[in-house]
Amino acid sequence: MEKVQNYAWPITAVSKEDYTVILDCVRENKEKFEGKQILIFGAGIRGAEFSVVLEGEGYTNIVFTDNNKEKWGGVIDGYPIISVEEALNRRENVVYMISVEEGDSIRDQLLNAGLEENKDFYYPKADLYERFTEEFRRPMKDEILVMGDCMFEVISFYDKNKDSLSEIMQQQLGYENVKLLTMHGMGMPSFYHVLKGQLNCGYKPSVFVVMLNFETLTGKQHLLPRSQHTKLARMVSETAPDPDEELKRYAELTEERVKNVQAEFFTTNNMSSAKMSNNSKGKISDSASKVFFKLNYMYKLDTEMESIQYLREVLRMAKEKDFQVLPFVPPVNYQRGEELFGSAFEQAYSHNLTALTEVVEEEGFHLLDLSHICTRELFAHASTPDETTNYEGRTLVAKKICEELCRMEKNV
Amino acid sequence: MNEIKQFIIEKLEEASGIDGVKEESLLFEEEILDSLSILYLVGEVEEQYGIQIPLEDVIEDNFCTVNHIALYLKNRM
Known part of the structure; x- marks a missing residue:
């Protein structure tokens, strides 16, 4: 019997924004969803997130479709992926949801098929780029500027308290005292350009808190199209009061990378997806975990690579413009790493951490190392292969960053 | 090359x-x-x-079989 390809992603967490917009969409339009088959357009990571949120609301009559015909005939954790033609032919008792983040072309596809938005289909959008740009524009004077990736926005599906790390930090520091410019997949090149954009707008922070995620400092994941955010780079460059040529050039570079890098289809053969039920296992298979851990942490850090050069530029800019920097390394599920690789994990990880620390200290700054503050119980799942923590873990991270900020203030 | x-x-x-992946398996x-395992x-x-290995070289033509990958790598070494 031919093996059915499961395209599910091992989801134990979701961005707070996505979770909120999906939930709001379903709850506010309950009468449109009840008793219907829900047809999710987009059988990728975000599509899988949709299915988990829907299941949590009691919806299990779920089908997927996707413009990538390679996925037709596959499943996402048992939910079939059908062809677009079949999907659009199923009008009776079906409500469609667009799960693709930048899904305007799919919206057009459904409109052209004669479907009506907010009646036959829904397009819940977190408007991440718009929110980021709005926050970019918010005037700042001597506040704390925080930049990082999705770690600041994701919550665990198991969390009772669904405050994101961003929200916890705003609670602890005060909304008026902190500016958070965070985006999934973002790395040091983007941090540099956005920080420079802020300075060009006349917004100088008192402290720049920046996340140094090994996933974006080693290997090649940061070069993938999903990490480029070309549209965001353009939106931010157009926001600056004077034309920001360097940022425009960076946006063009990201566009080139999106065009030239073809390795971007996320399908895997032996992942398992977490569900929201109490009996869920959610364990990511050992073979898949090993791939993640190697990609995220264990390839040798090259201190000549682009991301490290940008880090140096950020630190030099801070010295030149006279503001403080708090670079920090997020928690790593070291117990899972040791379980998979034995002492080889810590050896590889320590090597990279030492190299990164040396770079930061050479430029005259101190690296806050949060690598080992979280035991596996504080991650989104015990087998989480990245820095995604649960509420208790996020609270601990926020506490450590705030403690360091206090210490830095006392030393000024 | 065999190594x-x-x-x-x-x-x-x-x-x-x-x-049981073979040299001629269509990967x-x-x-x-897939992109992660690549x-x-x-x-x-x-x-x-x-x-x-530049990411721009990570294309189907170079990575479609073990033989293709090995040839690509040999040319880069």
């Missing part, structure tokens, strides 16, 4: 969880290779052989 092929096969089997059609393979090869 390179054996190394590639070992890493593909590690990443995919699939045993995309047979769903042995990055893993690239990382492992770079580490093992001390070479750099």
Whole structure:
């Protein structure tokens, strides 16, 4: 019997924004969803997130479709992926949801098929780029500027308290005292350009808190199209009061990378997806975990690579413009790493951490190392292969960053 | 060349969880290779052989079979 390809992603967490917009969409339009088959357009990571949120609301009559015909005939954790033609032919008792983040072309596809938005289909959008740009524009004077990736926005599906790390930090520091410019997949090149954009707008922070995620400092994941955010780079460059040529050039570079890098289809053969039920296992298979851990942490850090050069530029800019920097390394599920690789994990990880620390200290700054503050119980799942923590873990991270900020203030 | 092929096969089997990958296996059609495992393979090869593989070279033409990958790597070494 031919093996059915499961395209599910091992989801134990979701961005707070996505979770909120999906939930709001379903709850506010309950009468449109009840008793219907829900047809999710987009059988990728975000599509899988949709299915988990829907299941949590009691919806299990779920089908997927996707413009990538390679996925037709596959499943996402048992939910079939059908062809677009079949999907659009199923009008009776079906409500469609667009799960693709930048899904305007799919919206057009459904409109052209004669479907009506907010009646036959829904397009819940977190408007991440718009929110980021709005926050970019918010005037700042001597506040704390925080930049990082999705770690600041994701919550665990198991969390009772669904405050994101961003929200916890705003609670602890005060909304008026902190500016958070965070985006999934973002790395040091983007941090540099956005920080420079802020300075060009006349917004100088008192402290720049920046996340140094090994996933974006080693290997090649940061070069993938999903990490480029070309549209965001353009939106931010157009926001600056004077034309920001360097940022425009960076946006063009990201566009080139999106065009030239073809390795971007996320399908895997032996992942398992977490569900929201109490009996869920959610364990990511050992073979898949090993791939993640190697990609995220264990390839040798090259201190000549682009991301490290940008880090140096950020630190030099801070010295030149006279503001403080708090670079920090997020928690790593070291117990899972040791379980998979034995002492080889810590050896590889320590090597990279030492190299990164040396770079930061050479430029005259101190690296806050949060690598080992979280035991596996504080991650989104015990087998989480990245820095995604649960509420208790996020609270601990926020506490450590705030403690360091206090210490830095006392030393000024 | 054989040693390179054996190394590639070992890493593909590690990443995919699939045993019995052959030199002529069609890595995309047979769903042995995807973008994550490609990055893993690239990382492992770079580490093992001390070479750099530009991501622009990670295309189906170069990575469609073990034989193609081995030939690509041999030309880069």
